[in-house]
Amino acid sequence: xxxxxxxxxxIPIVLLLGFAPFYPQPHIVExxxxxxxxxxxxxxxxxxxxxxxxxxxxxxxxIFRDIRHAN
Numbered sequence: 929x930x931x932x933x934x935x936x937x938x939i940p941i942v943l944l945l946g947f948a949p950f951y952p953q954p955h956i957v958e959x960x961x962x963x964x965x966x967x968x969x970x971x972x973x974x975x976x977x978x979x980x981x982x983x984x985x986x987x988x989x990x991i992f993r994d995i996r997h998a999n
Contacts, residue, residue: 933986933989933990933993935990938983938986938987938990939987941983941986942983942984942987945979945980945983946980946981946983946984947980948980954980955976955980956977956980956981956984959973959976959977959980960977963977
C-alpha cells in the first residue's frame with residue numbers, strides 16, 4: 929500500500945486519469961459543473977465522477993498525512 933501512496937505514482941495518476949480526456953474539457957470539470965448545477969443524476973455520470981475523483985482523494989490523503997506527521 930505504501931507504494932500506491934508514493935508521490936511518484938500519485939501525481940502521474942492524477943494528471944492522466946484525473947484530468948482525462950483533456951479536450952474539450954476534463955471529465956472531472958464537467959461532472960463538477962453538473963454536480964453544482966444539480967444535473968448529475970444518471971448513474972453513469974455519478975460513476976464517472978467517482979472514477980475521475982479517486983486519484984485526487986488519494987493525493988489529498990497523502991498530503992494531509994505528510995503534514996500531520998511533520999508536526
